[in-house]
Amino acid sequence: MSFSDKLKRFFGIASALDDDFFDELADTLVEGDFGAELAFGTVEELRRRCRKENVKDGAAARQILYEMLGETLQKARRGAEVGCLSDGKAGSPLSVILLLGVNGVGKTTTAAKLAFLLQKSGKTMLAAADTFRAAAIDQLKIHGERLGIRVVAHKQGGDPSAVVYDALAAAVSGQYSSLIADTAGRMHTKTALVEELRKIDRAIQSGGGRQKDGTPPANPPLVNRWLVLDATTGSNAVHQAETFHEALNLDGVILTKTDSGAKGGVVFALAANLRLPVLYVCNGEKYENISLFNADDYVREFLG
């Protein structure tokens, strides 16, 4: 039985909204990757609202929880639906997407999926800024060949910020509308990784697609720092997000592997604890297995 089936059944068989009901709901939400604090806080608030509105049955309680979870996700919204993506029209600024995340979460695959998606609305380029392993560069190049998308890469062991700097200059002068940079998920130490990612970030800020003669671009690029999270890692994903958010001030999250039995509560924990919106969801290994996150649909599916 999937997690949302379990929730559906739970609300369906509730005979009375007593202490047992609320205790069991809290345990279920903890199990669903909400994290203890958010699970208990949510259930307390639900209990309060049910009492206030004189709600007596599971179906009505479920409806209130549905509204509350929608409000939780609303807290993480930052105006634009998908961060700072350029509309791809002539004269609009370049969107730079830095894909961050620990090893194995799906950064490189997601870079390819995003390129596949964004090339529909403008010229897209990939930057192989994971120079830690030769295989990482090759992996991105293979995707680039399959998709017919240019990949800017240097040699293994090179400076990833130099890769991004060069890619930016090429993207600005070639009037690309988006540049997607894959980054390393592992380094000798965590501190080294964070320093490397900050350096890439600074290269974008200071270089900003400057030309060889030093001329700055007419339109500075829009920078998106997106964290890739494996949905199956559960509440540990929130811990990863905290670390990266502290280091780089993230703009949003891409959740991968939602096809692999994830319970899904982590989306609410990210919104409630870090005000971080999920922007895209990936549910498979194919290029088309990526979609824009839809808060309303998500809550509906989560509650079963």
Ligand SMILES: Nc1nc2c(ncn2[C@@H]2O[C@H](COP(=O)(O)OP(=O)(O)OP(=O)(O)O)[C@@H](O)[C@H]2O)c(=O)[nH]1
């Ligand atoms: N089922 C499923 N598998 C995925 C998804 N996204 C990525 N994967 C798989 O996860 C594995 C790791 O993906 P990568 O893209 O190489 O991950 P990465 O973050 O770049 O890994 P490193 O470069 O080692 O840090 C691969 O086998 C992908 O095919 C997804 O949405 N669903």
Ligand SMILES: [Mg+2]
């Ligand atoms: Mg990779």
